[in-house]
Amino acid sequence: MDKTEAICETLKNKGIRLTKQRKSIIECLADIEGHINAQELFQKVLKKAPGTNFSTIYRNLEMLVDMDVVRKFNLNDNTYYYELKSMGHHHHLTCIKCGKSVELEFCPFKDIDKEILNNMDFQPSDHIFEIYGYCKDCKANKK
């Protein structure tokens, strides 16, 4: 059973209907590497399910976030990005000059002392870690 089917199965079990649009959205999320925003996802979904409306994209992304299937985050550029949690997450180095992002292997979450969170009576479910600075090119051209 592939990733898409597994997710559809999960949703079915929670009483969520499997529409053509919904299936396309999940397939598109599984197809891409890494993150995507609603606009780009909309374009991709249109190819699989022509006529799909923008609001359907948003409604489903919200549902998938609620269902803990999708992670939603922000790279300080006025839009949200989404990715399947099952894809395994990664973090980013984002250039504050040109805006380009590259992936970072390192994840700090495994280093945090879980004792701290326990003491604060907080049950973590996800996290984001983003580094901002200057990329190779912009570092060279920095005024």
Added chain:
Amino acid sequence: MDKTEAICETLKNKGIRLTKQRKSIIECLADIEGHINAQELFQKVLKKAPGTNFSTIYRNLEMLVDMDVVRKFNLNDNTYYYELKSMGHHHHLTCIKCGKSVELEFCPFKDIDKEILNNMDFQPSDHIFEIYGYCKDCKANKK
């Protein structure tokens, strides 16, 4: 020389004029503990500098971010938060159910192997680290 004066001095040296509105914005940022969004900052600034316009808040926040005086970040609730970098930064535990945020002492940035960033030819200037999950109250009431 206090924090506000120090910042004003820095700005002056960069040829930025010190207006009443600008001074009030910096004072308000220095007054608060932690982060604030543009709406809340606007309300605070109005008390010190009545008549200040919303666009002035945004224009100055953008300038302060450019000047590396203010950090801008996002807690996944459709608005940006701002804080003075000189306040020393902290991270947050944010509840995905009730939306409340509490501060976290731990900072992962010191643990990242700077060698990784050097190898990627990236010069870091700032970072965000946010943990999402369930707070004490919502953990108990989770369905």
Added chain:
DNA sequence: GTCTCTGCAAACCTTTTGCACCCAA
């Protein structure tokens, strides 16, 4: 057949921008 989901269009909310006037240096 029922009830969730979708398309459509309009609203919403935060943030940005153009322009004329104002004021800090």
Added chain:
DNA sequence: TTGGGTGCAAAAGGTTTGCAGAGAC
């Protein structure tokens, strides 16, 4: 004096919502 900064008003851009009809189960 003068050019950067502000107020005002309008626009932009991303996201959300109400409603009536469509379609999954």
